[in-house]
Amino acid sequence: MLQAVFMMGSLGLVIGVVLAAASKVFYVYVDPLVEAVDDALPGANCGGCGLPGCAANAEAIVAGTAAPNSCVAGSDELADQIAQILGVSVEAKEPDIAKSGCTYSVDDAETKYLYSGINDCRAADLLFSGMKICNIGCLGLGSCVKACLFGALKIGENGLPVVDELLCTGCGSCEKACPKGIINLSSVTRRIIKEYTLNNCTTPCQRACPAGINIKDYIAHIADGNYTEAIQVIKERNPFPAIIGRICPRPCEDECRRKYIDEPVAINFLKRFAADHEKENQRIIPFKAPATNRKIAVIGGGIEGLSTAFFSARLGHSPVVYEASPFLGGLLRTAIAKNRLPSEILDWDIAGIIETGVIVETNKCLSKDITIPSLFKNGFQSVFLATGGWDSRLAKNEADKPNNAVSGIILLIDLLRSSKIKCGENVVISDSGKLSLDAVKACKQQGAKNITVIFREPEKSCSLNTDEISLITKEGASIIFGTGIIRILGKDDNITSIKCMDLTTDTTCNDINADTVIFSSGRIPELIFSLQKTDESKSSETKIETAPVLWEAIYPAKKPVDNEKPGFFAKNDTLSDFNAAIKAIAAGRRAAASIHQIMYGISIKHPDNVITQNCVIQNVYELENVNPTQRQIMPLSTFSEIDEGAEIEKGFTEDMAKKEADRCLKCGLVCYQQS
Numbered sequence: 001m002l003q004a005v006f007m008m009g010s011l012g013l014v015i016g017v018v019l020a021a022a023s024k025v026f027y028v029y030v031d032p033l034v035e036a037v038d039d040a041l042p043g044a045n046c047g048g049c050g051l052p053g054c055a056a057n058a059e060a061i062v063a064g065t066a067a068p069n070s071c072v073a074g075s076d077e078l079a080d081q082i083a084q085i086l087g088v089s090v091e092a093k094e095p096d097i098a099k100s101g102c103t104y105s106v107d108d109a110e111t112k113y114l115y116s117g118i119n120d121c122r123a124a125d126l127l128f129s130g131m132k133i134c135n136i137g138c139l140g141l142g143s144c145v146k147a148c149l150f151g152a153l154k155i156g157e158n159g160l161p162v163v164d165e166l167l168c169t170g171c172g173s174c175e176k177a178c179p180k181g182i183i184n185l186s187s188v189t190r191r192i193i194k195e196y197t198l199n200n201c202t203t204p205c206q207r208a209c210p211a212g213i214n215i216k217d218y219i220a221h222i223a224d225g226n227y228t229e230a231i232q233v234i235k236e237r238n239p240f241p242a243i244i245g246r247i248c249p250r251p252c253e254d255e256c257r258r259k260y261i262d263e264p265v266a267i268n269f270l271k272r273f274a275a276d277h278e279k280e281n282q283r284i285i286p287f288k289a290p291a292t293n294r295k296i297a298v299i300g301g302g303i304e305g306l307s308t309a310f311f312s313a314r315l316g317h318s319p320v321v322y323e324a325s326p327f328l329g330g331l332l333r334t335a336i337a338k339n340r341l342p343s344e345i346l347d348w349d350i351a352g353i354i355e356t357g358v359i360v361e362t363n364k365c366l367s368k369d370i371t372i373p374s375l376f377k378n379g380f381q382s383v384f385l386a387t388g389g390w391d392s393r394l395a396k397n398e399a400d401k402p403n404n405a406v407s408g409i410i411l412l413i414d415l416l417r418s419s420k421i422k423c424g425e426n427v428v429i430s431d432s433g434k435l436s437l438d439a440v441k442a443c444k445q446q447g448a449k450n451i452t453v454i455f456r457e458p459e460k461s462c463s464l465n466t467d468e469i470s471l472i473t474k475e476g477a478s479i480i481f482g483t484g485i486i487r488i489l490g491k492d493d494n495i496t497s498i499k500c501m502d503l504t505t506d507t508t509c510n511d512i513n514a515d516t517v518i519f520s521s522g523r524i525p526e527l528i529f530s531l532q533k534t535d536e537s538k539s540s541e542t543k544i545e546t547a548p549v550l551w552e553a554i555y556p557a558k559k560p561v562d563n564e565k566p567g568f569f570a571k572n573d574t575l576s577d578f579n580a581a582i583k584a585i586a587a588g589r590r591a592a593a594s595i596h597q598i599m600y601g602i603s604i605k606h607p608d609n610v611i612t613q614n615c616v617i618q619n620v621y622e623l624e625n626v627n628p629t630q631r632q633i634m635p636l637s638t639f640s641e642i643d644e645g646a647e648i649e650k651g652f653t654e655d656m657a658k659k660e661a662d663r664c665l666k667c668g669l670v671c672y673q674q675s
Contacts, residue, residue: 033062036085040078041071046149049171069093092290094316096170098153098163099186101201102138103216103668105159109137110671125179134670135618136199138182147177188289191236192311193593195560198609203667204255204619205267207611210586211237215252215267216666222270223661228284230274235286238585239310239356240303240349242279243332245272246341246649248582257665257672260623263631265663266652273657279348285355289316296595297322297375299366299405300386302330303581304526306353307588308384308595313357315596320380321358324365325396330388331577334395339648366405372529373492373549382530382595385553386588389523391577403524406553408495409488412520415442424515425449428498429477430485431456431569432520433463439518440477451477452512456503456570458482483509484567488517488553489532501566522576525568526587527553528595556594557604559586561612618670625674632660 038058049057049070060066061082069079070093079093112133118124121143132139144161145153152167153174161174161183174183181199196202196212205215214233221230234241248268256264278284294317298309301323309319327333329346354360364370366387375383387405390413402414402421412432414421416439427448432439436453443451453472455462459481464472472479480500486508487499495517500509519525532550555568565571578584594604611617635650642648652660665672 031059031062033085034058037061037082040081040085042078091292092316094187094189094289096172096185096187096190097165097168098144098170098172098174098183100138100161100163100183102160102182103201103666104134104671105138106132106140107159108671109134109668122177122179134201134668136180136182136201136669137671139180143177143179144174144183147173149173153183188287189315189596192315192589193596195606196611197607198611198615198617200611201669202611202617203669204257205252205265205667207617208251208255209237210251210580210583211589212586213237213252216664218274219265219267219270219661219664220666222274222657223664225658227274227277227281231278231284232286234271234274235284237589238582239286239307239353240581240585241271241275242345243341243349244582244585245269245275246345246647247332247336249580257620257623257667258626258663260621261626262628266631266634266660269632269634269652270657270660273652273654275349276651277654279345283352283355285352286314288314288356291318292316294318294382294599295320295380297370297380297383298386299384300330300388301325301328301360301362302386302388302392303332303584304388304578304588304591305330305384305386306350306358307585308386308591309358310353310356311589311592312595313353315592317596319358321360322364322366322370323360323362324387326362328360328362331392331395332581335391339642339646342647367407371493372406372490372551376529376531376549376551381599382528384556384591384595385524385527385529386591387524389521389576391522405524406527407493408490408514408516409524410516410518411522411524412439412518413522415439415518422446423448423518426514427451427516427518428485428512428514429453429518430520432518434468435520436464437468437472437475439520440472440475443516443518444475448516450513451475452514453477453479454483454485454500455479455481456484456567458504484570485517486554486567488527490551490553492549503567506566519569521569523574526556526591528556528591528598529553530598554598556587556591557606558590560606560610561614620670620672623665623672623674626665626672627675629663631663632656 038055041054041058043054051057051060057066061068068082109132115124115127119141121139121141124139124141138160140159142155145155150167150169152164153161156162170185172185175185203216218230218233238244245268250268252267253264258264296312296317296319298305298319298321301321305321309321312319328350332346372383402418403411410421423443423446425448427443429439440451462481482504483500484503485498486501488495489497495515497511498514499511502509529551532552597604637646637648637650
């Protein structure tokens with residue numbers, strides 16, 4: 001009996017030890033924050049957040065990959081409760097709506113393969129990429145409809161998915177189910193930040209437009225007489241429709257597929273028609289995201305600066321434009337003949353930008369009336385520099401007036417021409433080419449003690465020969481090859497150092513002490529200023545009114561074609577003012593997107609498969625079954641009318657615009673409307 005008791009006791013002891021050890025081995029730690037958020041969520045497990053249940057959503061919220069207000073079944077009070085648990089504040093959530101990006105259904109497009117018995121898009125995609133000749137087109141089998149948890153999707157009469165915006169919660173289930181990426185979540189913010197990729201159905205004209213305007217859509221609206229909708233589409237990517245409708249060089253028309261039959265569609269004249277219709281009737285304010293109460297300062301009231309402010313306002317922020325002169329518009333106001341661009345047209349489009357919520361302060365010069373530190377101390381979270389270049393100064397008869405917008409940032413041409421330019425003791429000269437020796441000597445004459453000359457090119461491909469390099473080093477300057485400046489750091493009104501990257505290895509170099517940076521371009525680079533993230537800045541005891549302002553400045557996102565070229569003034573970057581206003585508009589949108597992403601800690605790099613001019617894309621170079629139709633000719637004013645102040649081009653009548661819009665082939669990637 002005693003033996004049995006002893007054996008049972010020993011067995012129990014062993015089991016207890018094993019269980020204790022197992023509890024340590026298999027113990028699952030539950031983050032108390034995750035547990036608290038999970039308890040607050042309603043437990044509906046509806047999937048409306050796009051995640052498999054409330055527990056997964058709680059983990060995502062705590063990890064920062066989902067917002068405190070991501071639960072579609074919860075109320076505003078729930079979002080506030082979760083925010084209090086996390087110790088953060090909640091900004092208004094912008095609704096996401098699923099949107100189809102395909103043009104033609106399977107029935108309308110030519111088929112490549114037919115699969116009997118298959119009723120799922122993903123299965124069809126695995127077999128030679130599906131039915132259509134277009135390799136990214138909609139397969140039409142409705143996997144997105146089956147995946148929708150809220151009955152917000154159906155296949156329409158045209159064979160493409162149709163979204164009920166009232167039922168759509170933006171959960172993304174349809175987006176995940178579509179193997180072709182045809183249906184995606186859409187919102188104002190997503191559309192502004194978006195760069196088109198190889199997975200998107202884009203038309204040749206849209207790919208050629210620097211701003212990426214959805215040309216096919218706005219022409220379709222004009223053809224249907226929906227001029228308000230046409231302007232909404234244009235203003236998605238272009239805040240100056242009346243201006244661009246008059247002065248654009250029209251690269252889109254060079255790529256219009258109608259040129260294979262007769263003549264390109266008069267795309268830009270149709271834009272002007274829609275803009276003129278708006279001006280004669282009622283202002284159309286484009287869609288905006290909810291207010292974020294984040295203040296952004298934009299320095300420069302030219303096309304790029306105003307475009308940056310426009311897109312920032314549409315992203316929900318509060319932009320203020322500071323312009324040194326009494327007038328907005330930059331080169332458009334000073335360098336274009338009035339019979340091509342009347343002042344009233346320029347003022348009309350600028351007024352439309354202001355009506356989106358942009359505040360403008362003219363006669364305010366950076367470094368004189370305002371400074372970078374003063375703006376940060378007044379509550380601005382970001383400052384964008386778009387002061388224009390040498391071209392702007394020439395147009396204003398200010399070629400000999402140096403640009404001193406940011407203390408310590410100097411143009412090489414000003415250093416060599418003006419006696420008013422003074423450099424500090426620690427100077428960095430960027431990509432000065434054959435003028436490097438002159439620049440080094442000029443800096444030495446002003447008392448510079450440490451001079452570093454930086455070249456993006458390796459030494460073997462540099463523009464300087466061995467003798468020229470030797471002369472520079474004999475002057476006491478050091479030379480660094482194959483390196484690009486990626487960041488400027490400063491304290492209050494002064495530069496303190498720069499960060500560089502070895503362009504051969506893509507590694508960050510040690511900081512270089514600098515109080516002066518000299519650029520050989522014709523413009524001060526567009527810079528996004530933000531506060532440095534330091535331990536002091538995180539302390540609630542530090543008062544920004546009295547503490548030193550530590551800032552950093554980086555370059556906004558580049559043109560997609562230069563996606564892989566880091567640093568200031570890489571090859572193909574704009575070295576002086578933009579050679580077309582539409583390109584400045586595109587740069588303004590990219591700047592606004594970059595500012596937004598930096599404020600929210602998001603990388604500003606473009607997608608790896610972003611469309612560029614060098615990409616190989618499905619296209620057609622021959623059209624079948626398309627009847628020739630005559631292009632509408634723009635009516636012109638007489639010489640006497642022009643002498644009296646009339647515009648050279650009168651604009652399309654409504655009948656002409658309808659006839660011209662009907663010439664559009666409603667293209668997709670490789671599809672188009674046949675007669």
